[in-house]
Every structure is written in C-alpha cells, then in structure tokens.
Amino acid sequence: MRFKDSLITAAKSLSTNKLRSLLTMLGIVIGVAAVIGLMSVGRGASARVTSSFEQLGTNAIYIIPRSPSEMGGLAALVGGTPSLSLDDAEALANSDYLPSVAAVAPISESYSEVSWGGDSITTAIKGTTPDYTQVLNYHIASGQFISPRNIAHRDMVVVLGDKVVTDLFGDTEPVGQRVKIKGRRFTVIGVLEPKGGAFMGVSQDELVITPITTFQTRLFAQRTASGKRAVQTIVVQVADAQAIDRTIGEIEDVLRYCHRLSADEEDDFSVISQEQVVGMLKEVTGVFTILLGAIAGISLVVGGIGIMNIMLVSVTERTREIGLRKAVGARRRDILRQFLLEAALLSLAGSGIGVIGGFVISHLTSRMNIGGSAIMTVVSPDVVGIAVAVSVGIGLISGMYPAMRAARLNPIDALHYG
Amino acid sequence: MIKLENVTKVYQMGEIAVNALNGITLSVAKGEMLAIIGASGSGKSTLLNILGCLDKPTSGSYLFEGIDVGRLNDNQLAEMRNRKFGFVFQQFNLLPRATALYNVELPLVYSNVYHRRERAVEALEWVGLAGRANHKPTELSGGEQQRVAIARALVNNPSFILADEPTGNLDSKSTNDIMAVFQRLNREGRTVVIITHEADIASQAQRTIRLCDGRIADR
Numbered sequence: 152m153r154f155k156d157s158l159i160t161a162a163k164s165l166s167t168n169k170l171r172s173l174l175t176m177l178g179i180v181i182g183v184a185a186v187i188g189l190m191s192v193g194r195g196a197s198a199r200v201t202s203s204f205e206q207l208g209t210n211a212i213y214i215i216p217r218s219p220s221e222m223g224g225l226a227a228l229v230g231g232t233p234s235l236s237l238d239d240a241e242a243l244a245n246s247d248y249l250p251s252v253a254a255v256a257p258i259s260e261s262y263s264e265v266s267w268g269g270d271s272i273t274t275a276i277k278g279t280t281p282d283y284t285q286v287l288n289y290h291i292a293s294g295q296f297i298s299p300r301n302i303a304h305r306d307m308v309v310v311l312g313d314k315v316v317t318d319l320f321g322d323t324e325p326v327g328q329r330v331k332i333k334g335r336r337f338t339v340i341g342v343l344e345p346k347g348g349a350f351m352g353v354s355q356d357e358l359v360i361t362p363i364t365t366f367q368t369r370l371f372a373q374r375t376a377s378g379k380r381a382v383q384t385i386v387v388q389v390a391d392a393q394a395i396d397r398t399i400g401e402i403e404d405v406l407r408y409c410h411r412l413s414a415d416e417e418d419d420f421s422v423i424s425q426e427q428v429v430g431m432l433k434e435v436t437g438v439f440t441i442l443l444g445a446i447a448g449i450s451l452v453v454g455g456i457g458i459m460n461i462m463l464v465s466v467t468e469r470t471r472e473i474g475l476r477k478a479v480g481a482r483r484r485d486i487l488r489q490f491l492l493e494a495a496l497l498s499l500a501g502s503g504i505g506v507i508g509g510f511v512i513s514h515l516t517s518r519m520n521i522g523g524s525a526i527m528t529v530v531s532p533d534v535v536g537i538a539v540a541v542s543v544g545i546g547l548i549s550g551m552y553p554a555m556r557a558a559r560l561n562p563i564d565a566l567h568y569g
Numbered sequence: 570m571i572k573l574e575n576v577t578k579v580y581q582m583g584e585i586a587v588n589a590l591n592g593i594t595l596s597v598a599k600g601e602m603l604a605i606i607g608a609s610g611s612g613k614s615t616l617l618n619i620l621g622c623l624d625k626p627t628s629g630s631y632l633f634e635g636i637d638v639g640r641l642n643d644n645q646l647a648e649m650r651n652r653k654f655g656f657v658f659q660q661f662n663l664l665p666r667a668t669a670l671y672n673v674e675l676p677l678v679y680s681n682v683y684h685r686r687e688r689a690v691e692a693l694e695w696v697g698l699a700g701r702a703n704h705k706p707t708e709l710s711g712g713e714q715q716r717v718a719i720a721r722a723l724v725n726n727p728s729f730i731l732a733d734e735p736t737g738n739l740d741s742k743s744t745n746d747i748m749a750v751f752q753r754l755n756r757e758g759r760t761v762v763i764i765t766h767e768a769d770i771a772s773q774a775q776r777t778i779r780l781c782d783g784r785i786a787d788r
Contacts, residue, residue, distance in 0.1 A: 156678050167666045475662045478623060479721070480651020480679035482644045562623050566662060 152485040161492035164469075172497060175461040178454025179501030179542045180508060185447035186538040187509025187530060192516055193440025194534070195527035200432045204425055210253075210392050211286060212399060213428060214239075214385040214406070217421045233373055233381030234410070234419040237363060240280070240385050242409050249401050251394035254282040257363055257382035261371045265319065265359055267330045272318050275358045276332060278366020278382075284343075286388045294326040294341030297362045301340075305364040309337045313345035314356040330359075333370055337361065395424050444534070448541070454501065455545035458494055462553035466490065473557050474565025487558040494550020495543055502542040506535055571597040571620065571729075571760075576629035578615050578783075589615040591783035592629070599728065602755040603762045604771035607780035613764045614733055616780065620762060621656060621731045622649040651680050655722025657732040661714045663706040663721075669693065670702040673720045680725060692720040696750060712743030719750055723759070730754055732763045736770060748773055 165172045216234040240257035243249060259278040264271050283289065284296050292313070301308055309330060316325050325339045346355045361370070363382065373381040389398050399422045406420055423431075466473070473486055513528040520526075578590040589612045597603055597620075607613045618624040619631065622638060625646075631638040633653065641649065650656075655676075663672045674689040682688070693699050696716040706714050715735060722730055732751065736744040748770060755761045763774060771777045779786040 152679050153681060160678070163667075471662060472664055475664070476675070476679070477647065478621075478650060478656050478662075479676040480647050480725075482647040482679075484644075485679060563618050566623075566658065 152481070152488070154488075157485065157488045157492055158496075160489050161496055164465075164489075165493055165496055168465075171461065172500075175458055176497055176501035176504065178457040179451065179498050179546065180454075180505040182447065182451030182454045183502040183505025183538045183542050184508030184512055185450055186444050186541075187506060187534055188512030188516065189443040189447045190440055190534045190538075191509070191513035191528040191530045192526065193436060193443045194529040194531050195517070197433055197436035197440060198529050199527045200436055201429055204429045204432075209288070209425075210389045210395060211425045212387040212389060212395065212402065213423050213425070214243075214387065214402065215421050215423070216383070217419060233375050233383065235382050235385055236375050236377075236379035237367070237382055238379055239406055239409050240382060242405055243385065243387060243402060244282075246405050248405055249398065251389045251391055251398045251401075252387055253390040254285045254388040256280055256283040256286040256386045256388075258283070258384045258386060259363060259366050259371065259373070259382050260384075263332055263370070265315065265330050265332050267319050267325075267328060270319055271331075272315065274312075274315055275353070276366070276370065277358055277360050278363040278370070279360060280363055282388075283360065286386045289346060290344040292342045292344040293324075294339070296341050297360065301362045302364050305368055306362060307335060307337045307365060307369065308340045308361065310341040310343060310360040311339055312343050312354075312356040312358040312360075314354050315359055316342055332359070332361075335369060395426075399424060451538075451542050451545055454542070455498075455549040458497055458546055459549035459553060462490060462494055462550050463556070465493075466553045466557040469557075470560060470565045470568040473560050474562045474568065477560070477562035478566060483558040486560075487554045490554035490557050491547060491550045494546045494554070498543050498546025498549075499539075501546075502539045505542070506539065509535070509538070570599050570634055571595075572630075572632040573619075573626075574630045574632075576616075576619060576626040576631060578612070578619065578624070579627045588783055590619070590626070593783075593785060595778070595785065597760060597762060599760055600755070600758050601760050601776065602751070602774045603760075604774035604777040605762065605764045605780060606766060606768075606771050606777060607786075608766070611780040612783040613780045615783075617731055617733055617762065617764050620729075621654045622646045623656075647679075651676055652725060653727050653729060655719075655725070655727040655730045657715070657718050657722050657730065657735045659734040659737040661706070661711075661718045661738075663714055663717060665706055668703050668705060669698060669709065669717045669720075672706070672717055673724050675721060676725045682725075689720075689724055692724040693717070695723070696720045710743070711739050712746050715739060715743070715747050716750060719747070719754075723754065728760060730759055730761045732761070734764055734766070736765070736767070744770070 214235060235257070237257055240255050243252060244255040256279050261276050262273060263276050264273050280302055281297055281299060284291070294310070296310055297308060311325055320328070325342055328339050329336045330339060343356070367380040375381045387402065389395050402422050403418065407418065410419060412419070476486060510530060513530050516526050517528040573593050573595040576590055576593045577588065580587045580589055593616060605613045605616060615624065619626050625639065633649070638649070664675070670689050670693065673692050674685050677685040677688060690699065690702065693702055696719055698713060698716055698720065701709060701713060706717070709717065730751070736747055739747060751761050751763065752773065763770065765771055
C-alpha cells in the first residue's frame with residue numbers, strides 16, 4: 152500500500168466521523184493552546200525582566216549587603232542586614248584603585264505617604280546622590296537634580312518622578328511647591344523626565360528622590376552593625392563594558408578593606424553586575440516558564456489518553472472492516488499504518504487548531520492589565536514547534552497500542568465479528 | 570491448481586480442542602466450479618478459509634500452483650489473498666460509508682497497481698452496476714450489494730473466486746442473478762468454489778463435495 156493511500160484512507164475514516172474526530176482532538180487542542188499560551192506569558196515575563204534592566208542603566212554594578220547566613224544573590228536582593236554605608240560609597244567614588252568607575256550612587260529606599268494640598272499618594276522615597284541620574288539613566292525635565300551642596304547640608308528638598316507629579320499636582324507646576332513626607336516639609340526642586348516602562352511591575356516614574364543624607368537623618372534612620380549610617384544599595388557605573396569583570400574584583404577588595412574584614416572572613420556584601428542579575432532573573436523566569444509549560448503539558452497527556460481511548464473504540468467498531476481489508480490483501484503493516492496515521496492526523500490537526508488557540512490566548516492575555524501594567528507575552532517559534540512535535544508524538548504513542556491491536560486481528564474472526 | 574493433502578485444523582477453545590478439519594485431501598482443478606456442502610459446523614467455512622489463505626492448516630500440506638502455502642509468512646499470505654483469490658461473503662462485507670466504486674477499488678489499493686479507478690469501473694460494468702458506482706451500499710439492494718462484492722472479488726483478476734454462502738441472504742430472484750454471475754465467471758476460465766447448504770445451488774456446480782465432521786463424505 153502506498154503511503155498516499157494510507158493517508159487518504161486515514162483521512163477518509165476521520166472525516167466520516169467528524170464530530171467524534173473533533174471531540175477527540177479537543178484534548179490536544181486545549182493542551183497545545185495551553186502550552187503555547189502559558190509559555191508565552193512566561194517568555195514575556197523573561198523578556199520584560201531583560202528589558203527592565205536594560206532601561207535601568209548601562210554597565211551597572213550593584214553592591215548589596217549580604218550576611219553570611221543569607222546565601223545566594225536573590226535572597227540578598229530582597230534585602231539583608233545593612234552592612235553598606237555612605238563611607239563605602241565615598242570610598243568607591245574616590246579610590247585611585249578603581250580607575251574604571253565613572254559614577255557611584257548609594258541608594259536607600261522606603262515607601263511613604265507624600266502629600267500636597269489635600270491629596271496624598273504612597274510612593275517610593277529614595278535617598279541618593281547626584282550621580283543617580285547618570286547611573287540609572289534619568290533626565291531632568293524642569294528645575295534641577297539634588298546637588299552635592301544639598302547632600303552636605305542635608306537639605307529638605309525632593310526631586311519628583313513624572314508619575315508622582317501627574318498624580319499629585321495635575322497641571323500645577325510642582326517646582327517650588329512644598330510637599331509633606333512623614334510630617335516634614337520638603338521643597339520640590341526638580342522634576343524628572345518620564346522614563347516609561349516598569350521595573351518588575353513598578354513604574355520607574357513613580358518615585359521621590361531626596362539627598363541620601365536627608366533620607367538618613369530626617370526620614371528613615373538605619374545603621375550598620377558598626378554604627379555607621381546605612382545605605383541599602385550602591386550602584387556603580389563603569390566607564391567601559393570591558394572593565395566590568397575586573398572592576399567587580401577591585402570593588403570587592405576596596406570594600407573588604409573598608410569593612411576591615413580579615414582574610415578568613417566572608418564578604419558581608421555581594422557585588423553583582425547587571426548581566427549577572429539579568430542572568431539570575433532569567434533563570435528564575437525560565438524555571439517559571441518551564442513549570443507553566445509542564446502544567447499545560449499534562450493536558451496534552453490527557454489529550455493523548457483521549458486519542459487512545461477513541462482509537463480503541465474505533466478499532467473495535469471497525470473490526471469487520473479490518474477483517475475485510477486483510478481478506479483483500481492488507482498486510483499487518485498496512486493496517487498498523489492506517490490507524491497510526493489516523494492518530495497522527497488527529498493530533499496534528501488538533502495541534503494546528505491548538506496553535507491558533509495559543510496565539511489567541513497570548514493575544515488576549517497581553518491585552519489584560521494587572522496592577523496598571525500590561526502583561527507582556529511572547530510566542531516563541533521553538534515553543535510552538537515543541538508543542539506540535541510533542542502532541543504529534545503523544546498522538547503516535549497513543550495510537551500505537553490500538554493500531555497494534557487492529558493489525559494483530561485474525562482476519563477470519565474479524566470478518567465474522569458482530 | 571490446488572492440492573490439499575491430509576489437512577487438519579484444530580481450534581483451541583479454552584481447554585477444549587475442536588477438530589474443525591480431520592484430514593482433508595482434495596484437488597481443485599483450474600477452471601473448475603466446485604460446490605462444498607455440509608451441515609453447519611461440518612468445517613466447510615474452515616476449509617474455505619484455508620483455501621483462501623485466510624487461515625493456516627494445523628497439519629497437512631497445501632500446494633497452490635506448486636507453492637507450499639504452509640511455508641508462507643503473513644505478508645506473503647496477504648499477497649496471495651490480494652492477487653490470487655477473490656472472496657465473496659454471505660454478509661457482503663462492504664465498507665458501509667464508501668461508494669460502490671471505492672469498495673470495488675479496495676483490493677487494488679493494497680496491490681500498488683495503476684489505473685485503479687478505470688479497473689474498478691470496468692469490474693462494476695462487468696457485474697452490470699456501472700450506473701451505481703457512486704451509491705453507498707445502504708442505497709443498494711441485497712442482490713446489488715452482492716454484485717458489488719463480486720466486482721470487488723474479481724477486480725484484481727484473480728484465478729480463484731471463493732464464495733461463502735453467497736446467496737444466503739438473498740431472495741430467489743437475486744439468488745438466480747448472482748448464480749448467473751458465478752456461472753459467467755466460471756465460463757471465463759476462473760475457478761469458482763462455492764460453499765452452500767442449498768442443493769439447487771450445489772447442483773449448478775460441476776462437482777460437489779459434502780463435508781461431515783471435518784471429513785469429506787462420500788460423493
């Protein structure tokens with residue numbers, strides 16, 4: 152029997168039972184659509200993490216506290232015991248030992264209510280230094296950014312993110328106005344240009360910046376174990392991307408010296424390049440994506456069981472037909488191939504519809520909004536390919552047993568069946 | 570030319586062994602029309618199945634045109650069924666959802682020949698059903714269905730036509746039609762073996778053998 156004839160025979164017998172064929176396919180349709188849809192969300196999250204970090208700044212190195220008990224970079228990202236201080240940031244900025252460092256921004260952050268007139272909003276308050284704009288790629292829209300003088304005098308001044316301005320001031324010009332944070336009045340000296348986008352779901356334009364010294368003394372005092380005023384993070388910008396790895400080592404040396412760590416003591420901080428952070432987050436979102444895919448994959452397996460079930464029924468139902476085909480010269484492998492092709496066609500057609508379904512799910516999801524920011528979805532061709540291949544594979548595996556049963560039927564028994 | 574030598578067939582039904590054939594020795598000459606009669610359970614269907622390579626004998630030898638059928642594997646038996654034999658069944662055994670034409674074409678699908686459609690149309694013409702080519706079996710009378718089945722049996726131009734109670738489900742007029750078709754097949758030089766339990770069907774054959782308890786009874 153020619154392959155083409157097997158294919159036509161299989162397609163014909165599927166089309167004579169259209170409703171059943173469709174219902175049988177449904178498991179695979181749902182499975183493939185779920186795999187593609189869910190994995191597009193996972194891939195979207197991953198793409199978003201990458202682009203978030205690219206927006207943050209270039210050639211950045213992050214220094215975060217780490218107590219020896221809290222191992223792993225991610226635990227430290229969430230925040231540990233403060234071990235970094237403003238002195239560390241100054242040391243990094245002024246060290247001759249660090250030729251590639253272009254800018255250093257110590258950052259401390261907390262959430263608080265900010266009010267003006269009768270309105271108030273809750274937003275991130277960040278204490279930092281003038282280098283912040285350079286390191287994190289912000290630009291001033293009007294007024295000015297905090298100056299070294301503001302730092303030295305612990306001035307009660309703030310610079311507002313674009314979203315804070317819109318939410319709090321509407322059309323009023325904010326520069327020169329006074330806002331209230333934790334019961335103290337701060338003069339608005341500048342407004343940032345909108346940066347757009349969100350970092351890990353938080354808008355990058357929703358922030359209030361104040362001098363780090365003001366933040367430490369007047370808003371949120373926090374001290375390191377050795378009694379210095381703590382900063383939560385230090386972000387360092389390196390002039391040349393080539394120098395990042397070398398600079399990481401140098402920063403570690405400088406900080407170990409500053410912290411007076413002896414040779415057998417572990418670092419009480421972590422120095423991570425932006426790439427490493429992106430890499431870690433990509434790993435996490437990758438695991439998340441695979442997990443989503445695996446959950447969806449279960450429905451593919453269920454779909455495969457559906458195919459096997461219906462194929463078994465179909466073989467029993469068509470016992471006489473199989474007997475007749477054998478009587479007129481069909482070999483075992485002809486029968487085997489016909490039923491395997493039926494299973495393969497079912498799963499192929501099912502996954503075809505499923506791919507369309509997956510695109511629809513992905514599209515609809517990307518139009519949903521959670522917490523004010525759109526969910527990003529990315530349908531990757533490799534996911535589509537794998538989903539289709541796996542479902543056809545599952546179809547073939549599911550069809551194998553029924554097809555073997557059909558092929559093994561004794562023609563005489565089959566002819567007189569029923 | 571078919572030669573059976575002391576053929577037996579034992580079916581194992583659970584723990585009981587059923588001797589369906591108890592040593593059959595039989596020759597069927599080319600161009601012959603042979604009727605096999607016998608009560609139900611006498612082994613006549615088993616004999617036909619063995620003749621048609623649908624089943625293998627438990628012991629004894631079966632030579633078909635000099636080929637030892639007992640030595641053939643499954644694929645070779647399938648090819649024998651496809652090329653050398655045409656089967657006609659009591660229940661017609663047509664594919665219910667396919668047209669008459671496709672039913673006739675079916676054996677050709679398994680023999681990789683060209684001009685399948687033309688050959689199927691020709692076979693349908695031969696049984697006088699060219700006008701019904703696109704009808705489904707359910708739209709045909711019993712006699713017509715059996716003629717489609719005969720067209721299917723002869724489409725691959727086999728030398729043997731094996732019929733198992735071909736008129737068992739037909740009225741007397743259709744029975745006469747079908748028997749006339751078998752006579753015509755035989756006149757064209759094909760060997761026809763018909764199983765029947767009707768004496769007047771058997772009487773149309775040149776030779777009749779009677780089976781009884783798996784043995785050939787007296788002539």
